[in-house]
Amino acid sequence: MSRVAYRIPSITASISFLLIAASAGVAQTIHGLPREGRGGDTKVNTRVGRPAAGKQEYTRYCAGCHGDHGDGVGENAQWIEPRPRDFTQAVFKCRSTLSGSLPTDQDLINTVRRGIVNSNMPQWRPLPDQMQADLVAYIKTFSPRWATEKAGTPVEIPPETPVTTESILAGRAMFQKFECWKCHGTAGRGDGPSASSLTDSKDQPIHPYDFTTGTRFKCGTTNADLYRIFMTGLDGTPMASFADNIKGDQGWDLVHYLRTLQPIRTPESILWKSWLATHASELKPIGPESGGR
Amino acid sequence: MSLTKFVHGMKWLPAFALAAGASLTAASSAAATDTRAADSTTATRAPAAGSQSVEDIYRAYRASIEDGTGAASASYATKRVKMIPAFARKYGLRCSACHTAWPELNSFGQQFRDNGYQIRNEKDSPIAQNNAYIPITVRVTPQFHVERATRQLVDATPGDAKSGQVERTLTSHGFDLSGMDLWTAGTLWKNVSFVALLSSDNFASFHFEAVSLRFDNMGDNPWLNLKVGKFELDNMISEKRFLFLSANGGSYQSYHFSAPGSSVDFGIGDNQLGAELSGHSLNSFTRYSAAILSSNDGDPGSNNFSSYDANVNFSQAFDAGKMGIERIGVYAYVGQRPTAFQTSDGQDIPGTGTTRKAFYRAGVAGDFFLHKLEFLPYYLHGNDNAYLASSTPSNSPLLDGARDASWNSGFLETHYYINQQLVLTQRVEAIRMSQQAFPDMPSTLGNVDAYSFGTRWYPFMFSRAGLAVHGEYALVKTVSPGQLPSEGATANIWTSSLLFALDFDF
Numbered sequence: 039m040s041r042v043a044y045r046i047p048s049i050t051a052s053i054s055f056l057l058i059a060a061s062a063g064v065a066q067t068i069h070g071l072p073r074e075g076r077g078g079d080t081k082v083n084t085r086v087g088r089p090a091a092g093k094q095e096y097t098r099y100c101a102g103c104h105g106d107h108g109d110g111v112g113e114n115a116q117w118i119e120p121r122p123r124d125f126t127q128a129v130f131k132c133r134s135t136l137s138g139s140l141p142t143d144q145d146l147i148n149t150v151r152r153g154i155v156n157s158n159m160p161q162w163r164p165l166p167d168q169m170q171a172d173l174v175a176y177i178k179t180f181s182p183r184w185a186t187e188k189a190g191t192p193v194e195i196p197p198e199t200p201v202t203t204e205s206i207l208a209g210r211a212m213f214q215k216f217e218c219w220k221c222h223g224t225a226g227r228g229d230g231p232s233a234s235s236l237t238d239s240k241d242q243p244i245h246p247y248d249f250t251t252g253t254r255f256k257c258g259t260t261n262a263d264l265y266r267i268f269m270t271g272l273d274g275t276p277m278a279s280f281a282d283n284i285k286g287d288q289g290w291d292l293v294h295y296l297r298t299l300q301p302i303r304t305p306e307s308i309l310w311k312s313w314l315a316t317h318a319s320e321l322k323p324i325g326p327e328s329g330g331r
Numbered sequence: 332m333s334l335t336k337f338v339h340g341m342k343w344l345p346a347f348a349l350a351a352g353a354s355l356t357a358a359s360s361a362a363a364t365d366t367r368a369a370d371s372t373t374a375t376r377a378p379a380a381g382s383q384s385v386e387d388i389y390r391a392y393r394a395s396i397e398d399g400t401g402a403a404s405a406s407y408a409t410k411r412v413k414m415i416p417a418f419a420r421k422y423g424l425r426c427s428a429c430h431t432a433w434p435e436l437n438s439f440g441q442q443f444r445d446n447g448y449q450i451r452n453e454k455d456s457p458i459a460q461n462n463a464y465i466p467i468t469v470r471v472t473p474q475f476h477v478e479r480a481t482r483q484l485v486d487a488t489p490g491d492a493k494s495g496q497v498e499r500t501l502t503s504h505g506f507d508l509s510g511m512d513l514w515t516a517g518t519l520w521k522n523v524s525f526v527a528l529l530s531s532d533n534f535a536s537f538h539f540e541a542v543s544l545r546f547d548n549m550g551d552n553p554w555l556n557l558k559v560g561k562f563e564l565d566n567m568i569s570e571k572r573f574l575f576l577s578a579n580g581g582s583y584q585s586y587h588f589s590a591p592g593s594s595v596d597f598g599i600g601d602n603q604l605g606a607e608l609s610g611h612s613l614n615s616f617t618r619y620s621a622a623i624l625s626s627n628d629g630d631p632g633s634n635n636f637s638s639y640d641a642n643v644n645f646s647q648a649f650d651a652g653k654m655g656i657e658r659i660g661v662y663a664y665v666g667q668r669p670t671a672f673q674t675s676d677g678q679d680i681p682g683t684g685t686t687r688k689a690f691y692r693a694g695v696a697g698d699f700f701l702h703k704l705e706f707l708p709y710y711l712h713g714n715d716n717a718y719l720a721s722s723t724p725s726n727s728p729l730l731d732g733a734r735d736a737s738w739n740s741g742f743l744e745t746h747y748y749i750n751q752q753l754v755l756t757q758r759v760e761a762i763r764m765s766q767q768a769f770p771d772m773p774s775t776l777g778n779v780d781a782y783s784f785g786t787r788w789y790p791f792m793f794s795r796a797g798l799a800v801h802g803e804y805a806l807v808k809t810v811s812p813g814q815l816p817s818e819g820a821t822a823n824i825w826t827s828s829l830l831f832a833l834d835f836d837f
Contacts, residue, residue: 164614165439
């Protein structure tokens with residue numbers, strides 16, 4: 039091989055290219071600042087949410103589904119069922135507050151961390167706490183409600199009653215009485231006679247929860263979470279609040295019954311299975327022809 | 332014979348190719364990797380039967396450098412693929428949801444991977460997906476690159492092998508393609524995930540880069556996951572997901588270093604064959620893995636040694652508030668290689684390796700954020716048993732003075748995320764031999780210094796595909812045996828890469 043005066047592009051040229059690429063990226067991606075202060079203060083524990091920081095993270099994690107303007111029409115929304123939440127309406131399923139009121143910041147954080155089962159909303163548990171607070175702060179800038187209203191007061195949940203056969207049977211009777219079966223089905227499979235025609239507040243089809251396949255509820259996993267859903271309802275969905283109908287321990291009865299429908303071993307399901315082994319014939323079927331036991 | 336005389340007496344050896352040989356002949360980073368992968372079976376350098384001389388060891392070292400399989404300075408880019416739009420399409424999440432800058436994972440992407448490519452929303456099983464959904468991803472990188480290497484031996488008169496040899500700086504450049512990665516991964520059922528990654532060189536010659544099946548969240552417990560197949564070691568700083576692509580910068584030198592003269596073929600950055608038990612907390616802040624692996628550096632069908640290695644990793648992350656997530660981890664890999672075989676008619680019988688000797692790699696790694704600035708420090712200590720280090724069968728006596736080879740290496744990589752679509756990168760890396768296999772070997776032989784910097788710009792960011800405009804410059808200095816009488820026992824070889832690429836993924 040001969041000695042050839044090889045030359046390479048100068049380092050200056052390569053640095054220039056990198057700087058040009060960097061400049062193009064900066065110019066393409068710098069956005070205006072979010073609407074600071076519009077959403078009111080956001081504070082979760084010791085974390086104070088920062089809308090400006092939240093906007094960047096919202097673009098990274100959320101905008102693909104919820105849209106750059108929080109209106110639930112991100113580029114993926116058309117492919118997603120159930121459709122992503124429209125933050126401009128400030129209507130949220132998972133709250134600790136009564137139906138129609140705004141959720142607390144902690145409620146929104148909990149949803150971010152927990153995700154929504156049976157939807158495309160993941161569990162954003164690995165995000166730093168500060169980032170979650172920032173995200174919530176930014177989400178609250180999408181609706182003017184946050185500037186004019188305060189979050190509702192969390193409903194009080196009484197201490198749980200003991201799990202007994204009587205409690206489960208009472209809950210089963212409530213399942214019949216309040217016609218839960220019409221949507222959730224007589225066996226809790228989400229296949230009640232009304233199930234196929236249900237829509238949410240934006241007229242999008244929505245499916246009732248299937249207790250027989252899920253191990254998590256839409257808004258939590260504990261008995262208290264399930265109790266809270268009865269009290270608050272899932273705003274924006276046909277699942278109404280039963281706060282005016284279910285009082286005190288009755289809620290726990292319904293919780294205990296619904297736990298027996300799940301595909302996992304729970305104290306309720308163990309007790310219920312044992313009772314059914316000898317008393318199944320005493321039960322009236324749930325449905326339109328029955329008044330429950 | 333003194334080392335200097337010995338080195339200078341090796342002029343009959345083919346031209347010293349070192350990193351330049353690899354980088355100049357590697358038309359692209361991926362091609363270089365594929366070549367390495369394809370050759371790695373044959374590159375496994377079991378010690379020759381019978382005793383060797385120091386000259387033999389040096390000869391083997393030189394040969395390994397030439398074929399680009401044995402020296403840390405060999406400038407091959409690692410196989411890199413791990414940005415998977417198929418997942419983004421499945422879940423409707425933008426690339427940025429799982430990646431700081433693809434292909435590097437962020438904390439959510441780490442959790443998603445740890446969950447077996449599931450978000451655990453009861454819609455992970457393929458039965459929950461549209462029938463038309465097929466989880467396939469293709470990645471390929473058209474590019475323009477320049478490769479340069481100093482001190483290359485060439486004939487003084489071109490075409491005249493008798494004209495003597497002189498050193499030259501060689502440069503090549505041109506438009507090129509990387510190889511292609513054809514990747515499919517996802518779930519077979521809830522909590523049963525799979526990976527099948529076929530990688531090609533730029534001539535479309537494919538091999539299995541990774542194939543594995545994983546049972547996730549066994550007993551609904553995230554601490555119990557079992558993976559079997561060929562897979563990347565659970566390195567906290569993944570070489571498969573990093574942000575460098577060039578021939579010289581596209582691999583961590585520390586992950587592929589072999590001590591001068593050693594017969595150990597292992598690279599901690601190479602995918603390995605075996606089974607891995609792993610687990611993590613719900614947010615993946617705490618992670619562990621323990622793997623048992625065939626001693627063949629991940630080459631299917633080459634269980635010539637019938638022995639096993641082990642790898643363990645542990646890392647813990649912390650929420651540092653506005654700064655981000657900070658993670659620190661420790662790791663150790665303990666391997667063994669036979670130094671002799673049963674023979675038939677003097678030929679080694681595969682699978683009968685005996686008199687195994689050990690080597691290990693261990694160290695710490697970190698991943699620290701200062702808001703938009705990310706630091707990735709890494710430290711490794713390596714050690715090869717004297718028999719392996721000197722390529723001596725253990726049924727033969729060690730050469731005088733032969734001893735373990737050991738070294739320390741590390742790097743500091745930095746990313747600055749201007750925003751989710753633009754990142755600036757740099758990396759500085761060093762390898763230092765702390766003990767050579769023979770006392771009379773130059774103490775600095777094999778040392779490596781490397782530096783890379785670059786930028787990646789993602790013109791768009793959504794959930795269907797990815798494109799990165801990539802620019803990178805990488806420079807590597809390797810302390811190598813001297814070539815000419817005018818040199819001392821060692822000579823510094825400089826190799827560099829300049830790369831402009833369009834890195835796309837669909």
